[in-house]
Amino acid sequence: xxxxxxxxxxxxxxxxxxxxxxxxxxxxxxxxxxxxxPILAKDGLDFEVHWHPFQLNxxxxxQGVERSEYRRAKFGSAERSRQLDAQVAExxxxxxxxxxxxxxxxxPNTVAAHRVIWLADRHGVQxxxxxxxxxxxxxxxxxxxxxxxxxxxxxxxxxxxDAVTAMLAGDEGRREVLGEDQMARGAGLNGVPTFTxxxxxxxxxxxxxxxxxxxxxxxxxxxxxxxx
Numbered sequence: 001x002x003x004x005x006x007x008x009x010x011x012x013x014x015x016x017x018x019x020x021x022x023x024x025x026x027x028x029x030x031x032x033x034x035x036x037x038p039i040l041a042k043d044g045l046d047f048e049v050h051w052h053p054f055q056l057n058x059x060x061x062x063q064g065v066e067r068s069e070y071r072r073a074k075f076g077s078a079e080r081s082r083q084l085d086a087q088v089a090e091x092x093x094x095x096x097x098x099x100x101x102x103x104x105x106x107x108p109n110t111v112a113a114h115r116v117i118w119l120a121d122r123h124g125v126q127x128x129x130x131x132x133x134x135x136x137x138x139x140x141x142x143x144x145x146x147x148x149x150x151x152x153x154x155x156x157x158x159x160x161x162d163a164v165t166a167m168l169a170g171d172e173g174r175r176e177v178l179g180e181d182q183m184a185r186g187a188g189l190n191g192v193p194t195f196t197x198x199x200x201x202x203x204x205x206x207x208x209x210x211x212x213x214x215x216x217x218x219x220x221x222x223x224x225x226x227x228x
Contacts, residue, residue, distance in 0.1 A: 010046040013220050017049065018184050018194040019130075020056045021113040021144055024088045024099060027134040028206040029193040031095040035209035040216060047216065050121060051130050053114035053177045054184050054192045057107070064108035064145045071107075091206070092138075103141025113144045114181075115173035116154050116164060125158035132157035198223050 017033070019026035037047060071081035085101040092099045113133055120129035136142040136153045143149055147168045155161035167173060194204040195212070197219045
């Protein structure tokens with residue numbers, strides 16, 4: 001108990017989120033998470049958040065593809081693609097996000113973006129970089145498979161642009177990112193965002209903030225009691 005505030009001392013936990021930088025539900029889920037964390041804080045729980053890679057399109061060419069062609073091939077028609085985009089945009093708007101499908105021209109390979117997220121974790125700015133990548137792709141329509149764009153986006157979120165440039169010019173982080181992606185698939189994961197705690201999968205999907213908070217709190221209590 002904090003003697004100055006007479007409130008319980010915050011208990012620390014960790015959440016690990018498996019996501020892809022081009023997954024709109026991951027962006028929406030991030031907003032729901034940001035609403036859930038203050039609910040947990042009121043109960044004396046403080047969670048550190050870490051982001052992990054998953055490729056929605058593991059067979060995507062390195063240079064990406066033209067989005068409208070890709071979506072038409074994936075969903076059978078341009079009309080069906082537009083219907084799904086409208087559903088996503090509506091769900092995003094409910095949590096204050098603007099998704100501009102009209103600005104999105106390419107569907108990228110996301111390995112490079114995941115490597116930038118991996119690097120950001122090592123420099124303490126991962127959440128800011130994840131946010132910047134989501135915003136760049138979904139709201140600004142930028143190609144987050146392009147190294148030059150990634151350097152600019154990451155620099156704006158607090159990473160050293162020279163460090164990002166050097167990393168992307170080599171293979172740093174590639175083995176780690178691909179290894180985590182394969183590990184998730186090997187565990188049977190086929191949808192993101194997926195929220196885990198202490199190696200336990202809690203749920204997948206952009207569920208409402210209060211549902212998230214309840215699930216995280218319950219999981220934390222169960223796992224803490226097991227460790228006691």
